[in-house]
Amino acid sequence: MNEQKEPLQALIVAVPETAGSALYGMVDVLAAAGNLWQQLAGGEQTHPIRPRIVSITRTPFSCGNRVPVTPDLSLDDDPAADIVILPELWLAPDDDFKNRYPELFEWIRKRYRAGSAIYSACSGSIMLAATGLLDAKEATSHWGYEDLFRTHYPKVKFRPEPNLCFADASGRIVTAGGTTSWHDLAIHIIARHCSPGEALRIAKVYLLKWHGEGQLPYASLVRQQSHADSVVRKCEDWLAAHYKDRNAVAKVVAFAEIPERSLKRRFKIATGTTLIGHVQNLRVEEAKRHLETDSAAFEQIAAELGYENLAFFRRLFKRSTGLTPGAYRRMFRPFADVARATEAADVALPDSASA
Known part of the structure; x- marks a missing residue:
C-alpha cells in the first residue's frame, strides 16, 4: 500500500x-x-x-x-x-x-x-x-x-x-x-x-x-450609476423610454440642449460607458428579455429595436453576452418555462390544497 x-x-x-x-x-x-x-x-x-x-x-x-x-x-x-x-x-x-x-x-x-x-x-x-x-x-x-x-x-x-x-x-x-x-x-x-x-x-x-x-x-448591461451630473441623468431617463427610436443618439443630444461633444464626454465620465454604448446596451437587454420569455424570431426582435442590419445586431449581441442569440435562448428560456409550469400548477390546485 x-x-x-x-x-x-x-x-x-x-x-x-x-x-x-x-x-x-x-x-x-x-x-x-x-x-x-x-x-x-x-x-x-x-x-x-x-x-x-x-x-x-x-x-x-x-x-x-x-x-x-x-x-x-x-x-x-x-x-x-x-x-x-x-x-x-x-x-x-x-x-x-x-x-x-x-x-x-x-x-x-x-x-x-x-x-x-x-x-x-x-x-x-x-x-x-x-x-x-x-x-x-x-x-x-x-x-x-x-x-x-x-x-x-x-x-x-x-x-x-x-x-x-x-x-x-x-x-x-x-x-x-x-x-x-x-x-x-x-x-x-x-x-x-x-x-x-x-x-x-x-x-x-x-x-x-x-x-x-x-x-x-x-451580466446586466445597464446599471444605475451613482453620479451628480443632472444633465446625464436626464438623458439616461430619456433614453430609458426612447432607446428603440431610430437615431436615438442624435435625438438625445437635441434633448440635452448642449453640444454633442460635451454630452458624450460628460456621459462617459459619469457612467463609464459611451453614449452609443449605452443605447446599444439598452437594446441588447431588451433583446435578452424577448429571448428569455417569448418565441419571437431574432429577426423580428432586431427590427423592433430599430436594426435593419441583422448581421450587425447579431454580432453586437454576441460581443455583449458571449453567446449567439440562439444559444442565449436555449440557456435561459427554460427558466421562463419552469415559471409558467409552476403558475399553471398553482392555478390547478384545489382550494383545500393551497390553503
Missing part, C-alpha cells in the same frame, strides 16, 4: 462579511477530494487537501445571514498554508473594504511572499484588491462590482467576462467571477493540486458545472 502524502494545507479566510454558503461549500468540496467518489464508486481513499477556516481570532462569530462560524485558526497562530482562499463577501456595490482588516491584509501578503497560492471567489477579490496584490494585474469578480473596481481600485485590470482570471503566468493568484463561481474555483484547485481526473470526479459527485461561457450571459 502506497504511503499517503501529507495533505496540502488550505486555509479559507472568514470574517463577519463572508457568505456562509461559499465558505462551507468550499470546505465540503475540498475535504471530499480523494475520498467521496471513492466511497460511492469504490477505490482507495485519500485526503489530499486539508481545508480549515482561519479568521482574525478563534472567537466564534456569525457571518452573512447569521451563519455560525468557529474558526480553526487565528492570525495569531501565524498558520502556514499551501493554499489561501478568500470566499465571497456580502458587500454593497460601492463598499471598497479598504480599511477594515489591516492585519488580515498583511497576513495575506505575507502568505503570498512565503509561496502560498492565493485564490478568491466572487467579491473575495475585493479583499484581495485591498491587499495591493492585484495592482497592475488582471482580475475578475462578480460583474456587479465592475464600477467599484473602476472607482476604488483603478490599478487593477478588471475583467467582467471570465469565470476564472489568472493574474500571472505562474497561476499563484487566481480570481473567480460571480456568486457560484466558487464551484469553478474548487474544480480548478482540485485539478491543479490533485489531478484533473479527481476534479472531474468531484464535479460529477456534486453536479458542479464548469461555466465555460463566462459571466457575460448573466
Whole structure:
C-alpha cells in the first residue's frame, strides 16, 4: 500500500462579511477530494487537501445571514498554508473594504511572499484588491462590482467576462467571477493540486458545472450609476423610454440642449460607458428579455429595436453576452418555462390544497 502524502494545507479566510454558503461549500468540496467518489464508486481513499477556516481570532462569530462560524485558526497562530482562499463577501456595490482588516491584509501578503497560492471567489477579490496584490494585474469578480473596481481600485485590470482570471503566468493568484463561481474555483484547485481526473470526479459527485461561457450571459448591461451630473441623468431617463427610436443618439443630444461633444464626454465620465454604448446596451437587454420569455424570431426582435442590419445586431449581441442569440435562448428560456409550469400548477390546485 502506497504511503499517503501529507495533505496540502488550505486555509479559507472568514470574517463577519463572508457568505456562509461559499465558505462551507468550499470546505465540503475540498475535504471530499480523494475520498467521496471513492466511497460511492469504490477505490482507495485519500485526503489530499486539508481545508480549515482561519479568521482574525478563534472567537466564534456569525457571518452573512447569521451563519455560525468557529474558526480553526487565528492570525495569531501565524498558520502556514499551501493554499489561501478568500470566499465571497456580502458587500454593497460601492463598499471598497479598504480599511477594515489591516492585519488580515498583511497576513495575506505575507502568505503570498512565503509561496502560498492565493485564490478568491466572487467579491473575495475585493479583499484581495485591498491587499495591493492585484495592482497592475488582471482580475475578475462578480460583474456587479465592475464600477467599484473602476472607482476604488483603478490599478487593477478588471475583467467582467471570465469565470476564472489568472493574474500571472505562474497561476499563484487566481480570481473567480460571480456568486457560484466558487464551484469553478474548487474544480480548478482540485485539478491543479490533485489531478484533473479527481476534479472531474468531484464535479460529477456534486453536479458542479464548469461555466465555460463566462459571466457575460448573466451580466446586466445597464446599471444605475451613482453620479451628480443632472444633465446625464436626464438623458439616461430619456433614453430609458426612447432607446428603440431610430437615431436615438442624435435625438438625445437635441434633448440635452448642449453640444454633442460635451454630452458624450460628460456621459462617459459619469457612467463609464459611451453614449452609443449605452443605447446599444439598452437594446441588447431588451433583446435578452424577448429571448428569455417569448418565441419571437431574432429577426423580428432586431427590427423592433430599430436594426435593419441583422448581421450587425447579431454580432453586437454576441460581443455583449458571449453567446449567439440562439444559444442565449436555449440557456435561459427554460427558466421562463419552469415559471409558467409552476403558475399553471398553482392555478390547478384545489382550494383545500393551497390553503
